[in-house]
Amino acid sequence: MQRANDKILFTPGPLTTSHTVKQAMLRDLGSRDFEFIRTVQEVRDGLLEIAGVTVTDKGKQRYDAIPVQGSGTFAIEAVLSSTIPRDGKILVLVNGAYGKRILEIASTLGIEHQAIVVPENEALDTRALEAVLLKDDQAAKKITHVAVVHCETTTGIMNPVEEIGRVVKRFARVYFVDAMSSFGAVPLNIEKAGIDYLVSSANKCIEGVPGFAFVLASRDAIIRTEGYARSVSLNLLAQLNGLENNGQFRFTPPTHALLAFRQALRELEEEGGVAGRNKRYTFNQTTLVQGMRELGFKEYLKPSDQGVIITSFCFPTHTNFAFNMFYEKLSEKGYVIYPGKVSNADCFRIGSIGRIDQAEIKALLRAVKETLAEMNITLTTH
């Protein structure tokens, strides 16, 4: 794949993107210009298609795509601050830092919240959720929203958002999925999963550049949120209404990032859509794990919980292993990995997403091998 001399990014984003995606930014479009408005529409329609929504005449489809300036966290906060009424309450299923972040946002916004927390190396299931919602139904029925992270980037674990969705819908709550790291690479039909709000970001599996995130919102849900917004910048319904009225963002959009993203969507389609991308990432991830195991590394998660997006590896117990040196030496060789985020175990992470393929994964594995040799580390293979 064509690339500049930059280091290759094995991170959860920003990622290595294609040269053609970056080249799409060599333009200056006016934010009210017809061509830019068409670009925004193409991006919004493309996002819906990825989520399995049939794009029909305006207003007839059941979901809308709403781009939001800023990073993914901005869009998460936009959902919480715009769609939960003052007397609402959110139940968050947590098995990592991004679940906790949803709680932190709720807390900062003064939104009542509750959590079901499981260890970071355990996928969430529906039993505890059913119990909590049943209890809530029998009591004051305060919980209005349920939130979960699809792929917890903390570890790389996948949570069963469809199963969880069936329970949330059975109990008639609003369902919010943080699909930041998975959207575009893990097949998911938003409607079948019963999701009301899904968030992801431009610089994840669709392989655009950072600058905006987006919310896919059920029209039924969002049209009922008039007056809920606690912010001007992050007002989702106002953002949607602005886009529907004249095709424009309310406030200056990152025009270049949108041009890049349109190109990224086209390249996703060329690769065979979500299925095609999933195939490449799966191949990347299995090659990575196989190679790392051969070098003596162990994954933090058990294989059945592991997604194809990012993998946490335990620090080897060898006395010569020091993560900062390991990281620096790989970085000097042109390979950027990612620190760990697990709270109770020493890990580092390697992403398998972005414009990387077998060649890059194998080059990384060679660099890891060299680095271990330089650090005088010999690991026992399992």
Added chain:
Amino acid sequence: MQRANDKILFTPGPLTTSHTVKQAMLRDLGSRDFEFIRTVQEVRDGLLEIAGVTVTDKGKQRYDAIPVQGSGTFAIEAVLSSTIPRDGKILVLVNGAYGKRILEIASTLGIEHQAIVVPENEALDTRALEAVLLKDDQAAKKITHVAVVHCETTTGIMNPVEEIGRVVKRFARVYFVDAMSSFGAVPLNIEKAGIDYLVSSANKCIEGVPGFAFVLASRDAIIRTEGYARSVSLNLLAQLNGLENNGQFRFTPPTHALLAFRQALRELEEEGGVAGRNKRYTFNQTTLVQGMRELGFKEYLKPSDQGVIITSFCFPTHTNFAFNMFYEKLSEKGYVIYPGKVSNADCFRIGSIGRIDQAEIKALLRAVKETLAEMNITLTTH
């Protein structure tokens, strides 16, 4: 100047930028990578220099530059939501839509607010401000913050932020200036003007691409705001602390927009800094006004209030004039102007900022002349 085949943007932003600024985006840097961290530091130091702050050892200088993801409005909201205590009150001086937007944000955030409103074609002065602050001092002393827009993009009017600052400081209030459209092109020493918080955006007079905005904050002021933040994404003090701790944004930064901005800062310096840029924009604006007058157009503002950033022109009274057609015909010729925003007069706007020079202004004037002829409009010159 080198450019692609894009239309030339005579707008308040996104603007026409240099090819070299856009080319700086043809890279993918990791957000934790040393080179990116250095880029962020160079950008932050460059912003302080533009504001006349001497960059010394960390923590010793009196101001800090805090980039914020999103559009300019996000940074305005960040200042309001992060720096005003729960029992604080903001007084906003208003002569246009951007002053009103500050009020709207305060209102949405539940912040007590008061306004001094003058007509959109009148620059603000200090008399009413003095009276209000005097009265507030004699009463409960509720006003904690005073806000004003430097260049009101609604009309292009310049407000005397230094004079206003002297009054604000005499009354010992926190002073917030929205310098969105002026920063980098209108000389302003932030410390001498007594400004505690100044906001501008990447895609204005520094001629970067959109994707982030920034706040220049007095250290004395911002260190006292612990616990004030009403948002996670827009928490200014947390953003500053993150940057000071490890040089990184708390949440994914728009890496490409920052690379473009670093290049834009270098090109600003090559042009002679703020003075050099001011000279070019002044020449652009006077050429524009001279030419438009010769074609029979009249400015909305009186010349003494008019800034060099953007100029509002009154709709001609000729019966054949229809703005949409005028706009479209200019756009087809490759020149993008901007609709008006004045509430009580029909105007359109033409920006004189971005990577445009005499050649582009003159080409625009020729296109305006041709367009008038096509529309069978002959105007009386004044």
